[in-house]
Amino acid sequence: HLRHRADLGGVRLDLADEEQLRRAYAELTDQLGTPEELSPVVQRMAPRGVDTIVRAVIDPAAGAALSFGLAGAPSQLLGDMAHRLIPVTDREAASLVRSIRTAPLLFGWRGSAPVDTPALEELLLRVSRLVDDHPEVVAVGLEPVVVATHGVSVLSASVRLAPPPARDDLGPRTLPAY
Known part of the structure; x- marks a missing residue:
């Protein structure tokens, strides 16, 4: 913990x-x-950057969803997470990154260096593809993902495998707009 x-x-x-x-x-x-x-862990020092969270989960009612937010207080206290249904497109991945309220921290807020959002978007696409291609992957949690000026570092990952939940609606799914 x-x-x-x-x-x-x-x-x-x-x-x-x-x-x-x-x-x-x-x-x-x-x-x-x-x-x-x-249970101490020793690992290579990741480059400095912005700590983020990437999650995917299969909800029995909505299907597979990808979630993104900044790690720590923004997501834990403020609920500043954004969600998209899987599979996501490259445009949806870019929109996901930009849709959280704390997104300016990724783009050079108050003179800080902007981070590698294209690498972050690629990670979101890969997680989406993993869950979409393998229905037995029912949950993925990457926390924290450090997004540096060049590249991303996943510092901790968990994947849960299980039989996929049955879906009785095979029509198009959408998330409500907030």
Whole structure:
């Protein structure tokens, strides 16, 4: 539960050598619990960027839907997530990225560097295609996805496989406009 929570001290960044890694490990276990409780993960440092969330789920009533938002407070507190039905087109992927209220953070808000939205849109298309091509993939969660000035880094991913839910409506589906 602390793996993505830098605000709670569960993340250490920019560890350059073995000594820094050992110190961070000791601090984490002293403050937060035993290694068995923490299940620590060490990975390559991702480039700095904007943390986002990409999810796909099959809803029995609506079918497969792709969701996107910024990680953390924007999605958790404000519900700032956007959704599209799968399969998405390249235009829908671009629209999905731009439809959240916090989208300006991706495009250079207040002088920050714009991030690689084409790479993010490509990731959205690939997740959509995965779920559309493989009905046994009933849920995908990518969180966080760091979108940097060049490229994206998926730092954690989960995929749930199950028999696809039965659909009795095979007609066109739409999401209501908000």
